[in-house]
Every structure is written in structure tokens, then in C-alpha cells.
Amino acid sequence: MATVWQAVPTRRPRPAYRLALAGLVLLEVSATVAYFAASSSAIGETRYLVYPFVWINVGIAGVLVTRTPAASSRHRLLVAALAVGYFLLLLWLPGNVGLGAGGTLDARIAWLAPGWGPLVAVGGPLRLYLVPFEVVGYLALTYLVYANALALGRSTLSGSIGLITCVGCTAPVLVPVLGILGGPTTGLASTAYAWSYDVGTILFVLTVWLLVRGANAVAADQAPAP
Numbered sequence: 001m002a003t004v005w006q007a008v009p010t011r012r013p014r015p016a017y018r019l020a021l022a023g024l025v026l027l028e029v030s031a032t033v034a035y036f037a038a039s040s041s042a043i044g045e046t047r048y049l050v051y052p053f054v055w056i057n058v059g060i061a062g063v064l065v066t067r068t069p070a071a072s073s074r075h076r077l078l079v080a081a082l083a084v085g086y087f088l089l090l091l092w093l094p095g096n097v098g099l100g101a102g103g104t105l106d107a108r109i110a111w112l113a114p115g116w117g118p119l120v121a122v123g124g125p126l127r128l129y130l131v132p133f134e135v136v137g138y139l140a141l142t143y144l145v146y147a148n149a150l151a152l153g154r155s156t157l158s159g160s161i162g163l164i165t166c167v168g169c170t171a172p173v174l175v176p177v178l179g180i181l182g183g184p185t186t187g188l189a190s191t192a193y194a195w196s197y198d199v200g201t202i203l204f205v206l207t208v209w210l211l212v213r214g215a216n217a218v219a220a221d222q223a224p225a226p
Contacts, residue, residue: 017064021057028053031114041113051201052115052133059140062208066143069218071150083146090138091130100127137204144211151218 032049035041043049071079091097105124111117115133122128 021061021064024057024060025053028056028114035113039111048197049113049115051197052113052131054201055133055137055204056115058205058208059137062212063140063143065216066147066212067216067220068147069150069215076150079146079149082149083142086145087138087142090141091135094134095127096129096131096134098127100124140208141204141211144208144215147215148211148218151215 036043088097100123102125103123105122105126107120107122109117110119110121112119116131118132120128120130
């Protein structure tokens with residue numbers, strides 16, 4: 001099995017992509033230092049400053065090294081429509097998007113630490129709670145699911161897309177949801193909530209890796225023999 005996995009090629013990032021990723025890391029570090037230098041916020045748990053950048057950088061890197069399988073234009077449009085619905089589902093499951101309590105529209109921006117902010121919160125008929133690193137991570141997962149779903153025929157698309165999304169990609173967003181079930185006063189809920197982003201980040205990285213390998217394996221099979 002290990003030999004099979006190692007034999008699957010990936011699309012290596014171009015030098016320009018590598019330089020851009022290195023510049024992104026430098027920008028993230030600089031923005032974090034500047035934020036705490038200019039604000040009275042305490043650093044707190046260091047790992048919570050790192051996790052947003054893990055989501056952002058791993059998500060972007062995963063998209064860059066993914067080879068999109070060949071498919072007809074009609075099939076691409078169908079899969080793209082499903083991918084849009086999947087992205088909305090990722091936002092809806094943990095409560096980032098939903099129906100509000102009504103009333104007038106109220107939009108605010110919270111200038112939190114880079115990656116966590118600028119957080120956009122909208123209340124009213126529609127509720128939005130958009131954390132930058134989550135949005136970037138969900139977009140990356142959506143693209144990777146799109147790339148994997150392109151390999152599926154129309155006859156198997158409806159059943160297989162559910163398996164891909166439910167088993168793999170929703171795990172990072174379901175873990176934080178589990179942390180609030182039952183209220184923070186229960187021991188199980190408190191433990192789950194305290195470690196939700198730790199476990200969620202690990203699952204996110206694993207999910208990106210699996211989806212990249214899956215899409216690249218299909219693309220390699222479609223490539224003409226030398």
C-alpha cells in the first residue's frame with residue numbers, strides 16, 4: 001500500500017508559487033507581530049495563533065499541487081454547482097451562516113489577531129459569522145472535493161459525492177460543533193470544546209492530504225502513457 005501511495009505523482013508548485021508561499025508566511029508573521037505591538041491584546045495560547053495560518057497555508061498549498069482530472073464541460077458545470085452547495089454546507093454546519101432573528105441589518109468587523117480577524121459578523125434576517133482562516137480552509141476543501149468529484153461519472157456522482165463530503169471534509173467543521181453540544185458545563189463537552197481546534201486542525205490537514213492524493217491519482221491514470 002505504501003508503494004502505491006508513494007507512486008502517485010503530485011503537481012509540484014512552480015518556483016513562483018513557492019516564493020509566493022514563503023512571502024505569505026513572512027506576511028503572516030509580520031502581521032501578527034505588528035498586531036500585538038499595536039494593540040493591548042494578550043497573546044494567550046500560542047498554538048491558537050498558529051492554527052489559522054496552518055489552515056490558510058495548507059489549504060493554498062493543497063490547491064496548488066492538485067492536478068484536476070479531465071472532464072467534459074457539462075460535467076464540470078454539474079460538479080461546480082454541487083461544490084457551491086457543499087461550500088455553503090460547510091459554512092452552515094458550524095453556524096457561520098444561517099437565518100437570523102430578523103430586524104434590521106447589523107454588520108460589524110472585529111479586528112482580532114491575524115487569521116482570526118478581521119472577523120465579519122452580520123446580524124438581522126441573515127446571520128453571517130465569517131472567520132478568515134475558516135473561509136479560506138473551506139474554499140480549499142471545496143476545490144479539492146470538486147477536483148475529486150470530476151473523476152466520477154454522472155451515474156455514480158450523487159452517491160459518491162455524499163461519501164466524500166460526509167466522511168472526509170466535514171470532519172474539521174463537525175469537531176467544533178461537538179464541543180458545544182450539551183453545554184460547556186458537562187465534562188465531555190468541555191473537553192471537546194477545549195481541544196476542538198487542535199483536533200480540527202489535524203483533521204483538516206489530513207483531509208487536504210487525502211483529497212490531493214485522490215485527485216492526483218485520477219489525473220495520473222488519465223495521463224497518456226509516455
